[in-house]
Amino acid sequence: MAVRKGGKKQKGAALLVVLLLLAALSIAGIAVIETMSLATARMQAGGERNQARWHQQSLEALVVNLLEKQAQTAPRMDSFSQSWLAEEIVIPLDQGVIIIRLSDSTACFNLNALVERDGNRLIANKSEAQRLQKMMQALGLSNMEASRFAAVVSDWIDSDGNASQFGAEDSFYTRLGQPFRTSGQFLVSVSEARPMAQVSPQIYHRVQAHICTLPMDSQPKINVNLVTMKQLPVLLAAFDGLLSLEETRRLIEQRPQKGYQDLDAFFALPVFAGKEIGPDIRNHFDIWSEYLTLNAEIRYGSALLQSHSLLHRREGGGVTILSREFGPQL
16 A cells, blocks of 8 residues: 555656646746747838838938929929928828928027137027027026026137136036036037036926027028918028017017018018118028928838928029927927
């Protein structure tokens, strides 16, 4: 009897071992299947993201080509009467959709104009700093907040290491917990202003939609046919005190539906009667947009790609992509 019982115990132990092995193999098999499924999903998602990028690059090339052809046949004038500037364009795909919008990028304050070239050096431009302060005050910011913002941005870009009043240079930034230095060159993105001294999140978000970083030490000529009420502070600052806030508002509200055919028609408006319009004012405006932004949202499968490409249109008709950013604009 003892032998029989021992045999039964050995058989039971062997069966238990077999069951444990099967369980272990099953768990390992499930893990392998899950790993393969995740790898497959990642490969598919990666392929969809790559496809979205290819669509984005093709879209840029297509828009550049269309703008260059348009420059050869259409008059040098842009307005909201042109559907490609007034409406979103939706392009369906087999596995998704592309939504694009071309927008004017001239009605903004170019932060790089806070300096001017002096040989190989960049020095502060006080007149542009005053214009920025006027724009910021129109946005509801105090004179002190506007002065500090203009000063810290100018110090960040200029070539010297001497902090201006309300400004900050390397002597300030290198003493921070995470030290860094000023760039001493043009900004390439407005987001570079976020870590600067005295630039709070509240101030940055207030001015973000009204500033830009174009690769030049001057302001873009504002297209009077495309400026909107949201850009009223920029337009007001460009007149440099010539018009009041209410007069500037009426300019936008009373604009003809098809826009102005030339600047003479714009400056012949009653609001300018009796006012001296010198070249220093007139040269701030145009009826054509030298800079445009191509905003694209590309959905392909599970991939979502958002891009913002800054386009420079030259007088001869050529178009250059100056920069591109991906993701939502923060």
